[in-house]
Amino acid sequence: MLEIVSINLDNELDLPITHKKAAAITKYIGLTLSTQTTFATAVSEACRAVLEKTLSSVLSFRLKREDGRWFLSARITTDGHFTENSEELKYARRLIPVLEVSKNHGATIILLRLGIPRSVKVSGDMASRLAEHMRTSVAESPYEEVKQRNQELFSLAEQKEEQLKMAALLNEKKSEFLSIASHELRSPLTIIKAYAQMGKSFESKDPAKMAMYLDKINQQATKVNTLIQQLLDVSKIENNKLEYQMERVDLNTFIAEVLGDIRIANPSHVIEVKPMVGNGFVSIDKLRLEQALVNLIGNAIKYSAKGKLITVSVNLQLNDQVVISVKDEGIGLSEENLARVFEKFFRAEDISQKVSGLGMGLYITTHIIKGHKGNIWAESKENEGSTFSFSLPLVA
Structure with missing residues (x-):
C-alpha cells in the first residue's frame, strides 16, 4: 500500500x-x-x-x-x-x-x-x-498554500521530535553501557590486584598457593582481554571493518576441535555433540567461527546449572546448507526478551543482575554468521532452555 x-x-x-x-x-x-x-x-x-x-x-x-x-x-x-x-x-x-x-x-x-x-x-x-x-x-489558493506550509512544518516538527527521542534513547543506552562496561572491567582488575598482593605475601612460603593465585590472575586477565576484544569487534562491525580469512574446512572435524577445548575449560557441564552424517565442507574464517561457537556455548553454560546437558548438533539441509544448533537446559527466555536477544548491548533485566556481561556476544556472533553468508535464530521457553541455531552454505 x-x-x-x-x-x-x-x-x-x-x-x-x-x-x-x-x-x-x-x-x-x-x-x-x-x-x-x-x-x-x-x-x-x-x-x-x-x-x-x-x-x-x-x-x-x-x-x-x-x-x-x-x-x-x-x-x-x-x-x-x-x-x-x-x-x-x-x-x-x-x-x-x-x-x-x-x-x-x-x-x-x-x-x-x-x-x-x-x-x-x-x-x-x-x-x-x-x-x-x-x-x-502548486497550491491554487492562499488558504491552500498556508495549509500546505503548515503541514510541511508540522511534519518537520514531528521528524525532529522523533530524532530528539532517538538521540535521548541512544544517550541513555550509551551511559548505561559505559556504567556496565566500567563495572565489568573493574571487577576482574580488582581481583587480579588482590591475588597479586596475596601471591606476593606467599611468594617464598607456599609455592602451591602461589601457583593457584597465578592461575586466578591468568583467568581474570583472560576475561579482561575478552571484554576488550568484544569492544574492538563492535567498533569494527560499526565501521564495516570486520575482516575474514576464509578457508575450506571439514565442519565435523572443526567442531570437534573447538568442543575439545571448551570441554577442558568447562568441566562443570556435560557437552554432547551430534555430528553431521558423512563429511561436509564449509568456507569459513576458523578463528571467527570459533568465536561465534564459543559465544553460543558460553551462553549455554552461563545460563544453565552445573551438570546440565548442552547439545551441539550439526544437520545437513536439502538446500546445500548445514545448520549448527546449541541447545541447553537453562533458564530460557521470555517471548519479549527472545525478540530482542540479538540486539546490541541488550541484556534482560531479570538476568543482568545475576549474570555478568555486556550484551555484545550475540550481536557480534550475528555479524560473524552473516559474514559467512549464513543466518542465525533462536527458540526458547522460560525455565526449559534455549536453542540457538545458525546456517552455513556447504562448498564442494
Missing part, C-alpha cells in the same frame, strides 16, 4: 481542497471524467459529514494492489462517531461502490474504495510518481 497524499481536515475551507485532490489523483491515474467527478464528490461529501461533527480528522489517499488489481481508497481517520448506516454518510454511500466504517485504537476509520479497471495501466512506479506529483503540486 502506498500513501499518495494526506490532508488535515480542520474546517469547511478544506472541502474544496479534498475535492480537487481527489479529482487530480483520478485524472492522473487515467480514469474517466465521470469517475473523476463521482469519486471526488463522494470524498468531499464524506469529509463534509465528518467536519460537521469534529474538527480533528485526517484524510489520506492510498493505492493498493490486491489479487492482481489496483484499488484507490480515501481513508478518513476521525474521533467522531460513525457507523456504516450513519445518515450523514448516505450521499457519499450512493456515489461510491465501497464505503466501510471501522474502529482502530479508539478512532473511527471511514474508507471509500474504488476499484481501478484492469484496462487502466497502474504500477508501483506510477504510484510513486503520482505521490511525488501531489507532494510538489
Whole structure:
C-alpha cells in the first residue's frame, strides 16, 4: 500500500481542497471524467459529514494492489462517531461502490474504495510518481498554500521530535553501557590486584598457593582481554571493518576441535555433540567461527546449572546448507526478551543482575554468521532452555 497524499481536515475551507485532490489523483491515474467527478464528490461529501461533527480528522489517499488489481481508497481517520448506516454518510454511500466504517485504537476509520479497471495501466512506479506529483503540486489558493506550509512544518516538527527521542534513547543506552562496561572491567582488575598482593605475601612460603593465585590472575586477565576484544569487534562491525580469512574446512572435524577445548575449560557441564552424517565442507574464517561457537556455548553454560546437558548438533539441509544448533537446559527466555536477544548491548533485566556481561556476544556472533553468508535464530521457553541455531552454505 502506498500513501499518495494526506490532508488535515480542520474546517469547511478544506472541502474544496479534498475535492480537487481527489479529482487530480483520478485524472492522473487515467480514469474517466465521470469517475473523476463521482469519486471526488463522494470524498468531499464524506469529509463534509465528518467536519460537521469534529474538527480533528485526517484524510489520506492510498493505492493498493490486491489479487492482481489496483484499488484507490480515501481513508478518513476521525474521533467522531460513525457507523456504516450513519445518515450523514448516505450521499457519499450512493456515489461510491465501497464505503466501510471501522474502529482502530479508539478512532473511527471511514474508507471509500474504488476499484481501478484492469484496462487502466497502474504500477508501483506510477504510484510513486503520482505521490511525488501531489507532494510538489502548486497550491491554487492562499488558504491552500498556508495549509500546505503548515503541514510541511508540522511534519518537520514531528521528524525532529522523533530524532530528539532517538538521540535521548541512544544517550541513555550509551551511559548505561559505559556504567556496565566500567563495572565489568573493574571487577576482574580488582581481583587480579588482590591475588597479586596475596601471591606476593606467599611468594617464598607456599609455592602451591602461589601457583593457584597465578592461575586466578591468568583467568581474570583472560576475561579482561575478552571484554576488550568484544569492544574492538563492535567498533569494527560499526565501521564495516570486520575482516575474514576464509578457508575450506571439514565442519565435523572443526567442531570437534573447538568442543575439545571448551570441554577442558568447562568441566562443570556435560557437552554432547551430534555430528553431521558423512563429511561436509564449509568456507569459513576458523578463528571467527570459533568465536561465534564459543559465544553460543558460553551462553549455554552461563545460563544453565552445573551438570546440565548442552547439545551441539550439526544437520545437513536439502538446500546445500548445514545448520549448527546449541541447545541447553537453562533458564530460557521470555517471548519479549527472545525478540530482542540479538540486539546490541541488550541484556534482560531479570538476568543482568545475576549474570555478568555486556550484551555484545550475540550481536557480534550475528555479524560473524552473516559474514559467512549464513543466518542465525533462536527458540526458547522460560525455565526449559534455549536453542540457538545458525546456517552455513556447504562448498564442494
